[in-house]
Amino acid sequence: MPQGHEEALATVVREEWGRLTSLLLVHFRRLDLVEDALGDAVEAAARRWPTDGVPDNPAGWLHTTARRRILDRLRAEAMAQRKAPLLLVDHEHTQSTATDGIRADPGDLVEDDLLRLVLMCAHPALDLAAASALSLRLVLGVTTPDIARLFLVSEPTMAARITRAKKKIVAAGIPFAVPSADVLPQRLDTVAHTAYLAFTAGYAPGSGPDAVRIALAGEAIRLVRVVLGARPDEPVLVALLALMLLQHSRRDARVDDEGAIVLLPDQDRSRWHHDEVDEAVRLLRSPSLSGPVTIQTAAYAVQARIAAEHATAPTADATDWARVVGHYDDLLALSPTPSARLARAVAVAEAQGPEAGLAALDGLDDELPLSHRLPAVRAELLTRAGDTQGAHAAYDLAIQRCDNDAERALLTQRRDALT
Incomplete structure (x- = not known):
């Protein structure tokens, strides 16, 4: 396939896979059929687009092709089972009730198709991690390698987990049906996660290629806002929205005009969305966060307070790093993850110097064997400590592990600047 066609197909798969999966699931409610059909559609595009040209609506082409594959499969099943009339009637009923989304429920939840599908994946038969991974892959279109990085596992391990979750849904006959409003509280933790x-x-x-996928981050925020519309004082959602808004407020300053990453100390703070910062600070003062909360809620709230230290400081130099370290200590008491330890080491280096930050990294190599961010942080701290040779080696390792083009370009630039 010529490069232009390959790029067009890769882009539509990366950006539209989740939406296409959602649309087809809404209509056909068969996870096995939808995944097979979309895979067939992508293979067909790889064969035909080089000769026919990239269609004006690539996502629509994939959707139409996958839909035809599913209908062919349903006809074949109907013939095999000699139940064609029954299946045809059922299919026509589905078409009439689900043209714009699932409408078979009594309508007492929220009329948002994304939330409906996330709630479907959040079936109690799946544990929280499996349900979240499945939602990320099927509904939001996050790639399996990226999901693996989020869970700090290898890509084959995550692919196997997602496959097991899908097989469990199919084998157990878990329907892709819209849950009623009374199950929402039991599934809030999964939706939030x-x-x-x-x-x-x-x-x-x-x-x-992107330093930030603004559309995906924005969709996650919208999802939380939709649920908050139904449960406006839910602590886990209040804390999570505050955290998201504080981070998302910097989106326009995180890259320059060429798409290169701009680190926090160098960002133009006038480009931050200060209205979102103000909203987040108000959320952190919400009465719903003043009483006893779950560990998950407390962890989101502490992360939001860390982000607020950066967002409300007038300049990078004015950041109270000692207080940031204290917040990270609180976070580790709640959720002692290696990612939190890595972030704390960065704060320790800012507060106490690079040697202290390097000491705080001890023991993390075994816990983050695939992460490029650990050697990247080590390289920066070794540079500050004057160990150019060690920094160069750490940058080499970070570049080797990094699969994000924008981050890898930044790491390469910093490594080359050592000499």
């Missing part, structure tokens, strides 16, 4: 991971995938993509 999915939105948090989707936002992280948009805010710091693990692969691809």
Whole structure:
């Protein structure tokens, strides 16, 4: 396939896979059929687009092709089972009730197709991690390698987990049906966790050309706002929205005109969305966060307070790094993840110097064996400490592990600047 066609197909798969999956699931409710049909459609595009040209609406082409594949499969199944009339009637009923989304429920939840599909994936038969991974892949279109990075596991491990979750849905006959409003409270943790991971995938993509996927991050925020419309004082959603808004407020300053990453100390703070910062600060003062909350809620709130330290400081030099370190200590008491330890080491280096930051990295290599951010942080701290040779080696490792084009360009630039 010529390069232009390859790029067009890769782009539509990356950006539209989740939406296409959602649309087809809404109509056909068969996970196995939808995935097979979309895979066939992508293969057909790889064969035909080089000769026919890229269609004006690539996503529509894939949707139409996949839809035809599903209908062919349904006809074949109907013939095999000799139940063609029954299936045809059922299909026509589905078409009439789900043209713009699933409408078979009593309508007492929220009329948002994305939320409906996330809630479907959040079936209690799946644990939180499996449900979130499945939602990220099927509904939001996050790639399996990026999901693996979010969960700090290898790509084959994550692919196997997602496959097991899909097989469990198919084998157990879990329907892609809209749950009623009374199940929403039991699935809020999964919805929040999915939105948090989707936002992280948009805010710091693990692969691809973009430094930030603004559309994905924005969709995660919209999802939380939709649920908050139904449950406006839900603590986990209040804390999560505050965290997201504080991070998302910097989106326009995070890259320059050429798409290169601009680090926090160098960002033009006049380009930050200060209205979102103000909203987030108000959310952190919400009475719903003043009483006892879950560990998940508390962890989101602490991360939001860390982000608020940066967002409300008039300049980067005015950041109270000692207080940031204290917040990270609180976060580690709630959720002692290696990612939080890595972020704390950065704050320690700012507060106490690069040697202290390097000491705080001890023991993380075994916990983050695939991460490019650990050697990247080590390289920066070794540079500040005057160990140019060690910094060069750490940058080499970070570049080797990094699959995001924008981050890899920044790392290469910093490594080359050492000499």
